[in-house]
Amino acid sequence: MSLFRHVTAPLIDQNPVTLQILGICSALAVTTSLTTALTMSVALTAVLCASAAVISLIRRHIPSTIRLIVQITIIAALVIVIDELLQAYAFEISKRLSIFVGLIVTNCVVLGRAESFAMRNPVLPSVLDGLGNGLGYSLILMIVGGIREFFGAGTLFGRAVVTTQAEGGWFQPLGLMQLAPSAFFIIGLLVWAIRSLRRDQIEPAEFPLASEEANR
Amino acid sequence: MADPLTLWRGFLARPNDDRVKTFGVAVLVAFVCAAVVSATSVTLKPLQDAHLEAERAARMEAMLDTLPEMRGLMQEAGVTALETRMINLSDGSFAPDLDPVNFDVAAADDPDSSIAIPPEADVAGLKRRENHAPVYLLERDGELMLLVLPMRATGYQSTITAMLAVQPDLRTIAALTITGQGETPGLGARIAEPDWAALWPGKEIANEDGEIVIEVVRGTATGPYQVDGISGATRSSNAVGAMLTFWLGDLGYGPFLDRLESEGL
Numbered sequence: 001m002s003l004f005r006h007v008t009a010p011l012i013d014q015n016p017v018t019l020q021i022l023g024i025c026s027a028l029a030v031t032t033s034l035t036t037a038l039t040m041s042v043a044l045t046a047v048l049c050a051s052a053a054v055i056s057l058i059r060r061h062i063p064s065t066i067r068l069i070v071q072i073t074i075i076a077a078l079v080i081v082i083d084e085l086l087q088a089y090a091f092e093i094s095k096r097l098s099i100f101v102g103l104i105v106t107n108c109v110v111l112g113r114a115e116s117f118a119m120r121n122p123v124l125p126s127v128l129d130g131l132g133n134g135l136g137y138s139l140i141l142m143i144v145g146g147i148r149e150f151f152g153a154g155t156l157f158g159r160a161v162v163t164t165q166a167e168g169g170w171f172q173p174l175g176l177m178q179l180a181p182s183a184f185f186i187i188g189l190l191v192w193a194i195r196s197l198r199r200d201q202i203e204p205a206e207f208p209l210a211s212e213e214a215n216r
Numbered sequence: 217m218a219d220p221l222t223l224w225r226g227f228l229a230r231p232n233d234d235r236v237k238t239f240g241v242a243v244l245v246a247f248v249c250a251a252v253v254s255a256t257s258v259t260l261k262p263l264q265d266a267h268l269e270a271e272r273a274a275r276m277e278a279m280l281d282t283l284p285e286m287r288g289l290m291q292e293a294g295v296t297a298l299e300t301r302m303i304n305l306s307d308g309s310f311a312p313d314l315d316p317v318n319f320d321v322a323a324a325d326d327p328d329s330s331i332a333i334p335p336e337a338d339v340a341g342l343k344r345r346e347n348h349a350p351v352y353l354l355e356r357d358g359e360l361m362l363l364v365l366p367m368r369a370t371g372y373q374s375t376i377t378a379m380l381a382v383q384p385d386l387r388t389i390a391a392l393t394i395t396g397q398g399e400t401p402g403l404g405a406r407i408a409e410p411d412w413a414a415l416w417p418g419k420e421i422a423n424e425d426g427e428i429v430i431e432v433v434r435g436t437a438t439g440p441y442q443v444d445g446i447s448g449a450t451r452s453s454n455a456v457g458a459m460l461t462f463w464l465g466d467l468g469y470g471p472f473l474d475r476l477e478s479e480g481l
Contacts, residue, residue, distance in 0.1 A: 064233070
């Protein structure tokens with residue numbers, strides 16, 4: 001059952017976004033609606049799993065001097081393949097995601113997992129670890145995307161949930177939710193909520209205040 | 217010569233910090249990745265092109281929607297789409313024997329079906345121009361009602377393609393639609409937004425002497441020959457202006473427009 005742990009741990013305990021604060025850029029950019037957030041989540045999870053599998057498979061033969069460039073090459077190739085697939089089979093969504101699918105290459109979650117896990121572990125645990133981290137990232141993206149789309153446009157997955165004032169209802173959309181800063185606020189609140197419940201996630205302060213120092 | 221399998225095993229057995237192995241792994245990874253990417257790209261190209269073509273058609277439709285009187289005319293004439301005709305760009309004559317459906321727009325690369333543009337005349341940064349081009353038109357009782365000219369130019373970081381709709385006087389712009397571009401999202405890419413497209417209708421291409429004077433300007437546009445550029449996207453907006461200058465000029469549709477003016481359709 002320890003294998004299963006690789007999938008469940010990154011969901012909350014080791015979440016790449018809220019604990020390791022990785023992949024924030026894309027989490028801001030694509031969470032204005034659930035559709036784009038879901039597509040991005042699926043694309044990133046697919047890239048994570050596939051890159052973990054390939055890198056883990058050849059991990060014994062990657063010279064350490066060029067390991068990062070080898071990892072990036074593999075990840076970049078997979079990202080291009082996913083991007084091409086989206087352009088062929090989900091053209092509308094790929095246009096809305098514009099450059100952000102391509103930027104999965106620079107998403108620290110992917111390289112981070114490749115470097116810290118897939119390079120040292122067999123294929124199956126690596127793929128499960130990739131899946132877990134992909135799902136952890138997706139979970140945060142879906143929560144942020146859901147909140148932003150609901151409060152920012154009154155819709156979920158593009159379908160109207162409440163009637164906005166523009167269409168004669170009572171709901172006044174919160175314009176801020178469609179802008180990038182709101183994702184910062186929501187992720188910040190999520191980090192705060194998770195760390196209040198799981199106190200072991202709180203890191204010791206790097207520079208304690210002088211008053212606290214005196215109390216020690 | 218040892219058999220390949222032994223060689224391969226020997227290669228894998230080398231220590232990881234060995235130079236041959238480092239170089240070999242780098243080459244192999246690059247080669248395999250390149251092969252995978254190329255194979256995907258080639259296999260999926262037809263599907264992607266179909267989407268782009270559908271989008272181009274949709275933009276053409278959307279452009280016609282901004283010209284309600286054209287819709288009315290088309291309904292009266294009982295047609296649902298504009299008529300496509302091939303023209304010979306150098307003398308402006310129709311080329312009825314060419315099939316517009318199978319016309320390859322990439323023909324500009326082929327020395328047999330294109331000409332080199334002299335550098336001093338190449339304001340749109342194209343280097344070569346094809347000999348034939350499709351034009352879209354709406355005619356009624358032998359009279360031209362609307363002419364749509366496809367054009368392209370090199371922008372800041374991509375090729376910009378567009379459709380220019382011209383009124384029957386061949387001087388007034390009815391609409392300009394950017395059909396394809398890969399400019400910077402949020403800056404240059406705004407040339408494709410309806411707000412900017414709305415600045416074009418009613419502008420005039422040429423002055424009384426027939427000179428092409430339409431231009432994109434910084435700041436505030438004055439008069440019928442100037443259009444406001446987009447701030448923060450000077451190179452992209454200027455490229456659109458240069459595109460019009462080139463394609464309406466002597467090396468573009470100039471001969472065709474002159475012929476239409478003197479002889480009619």
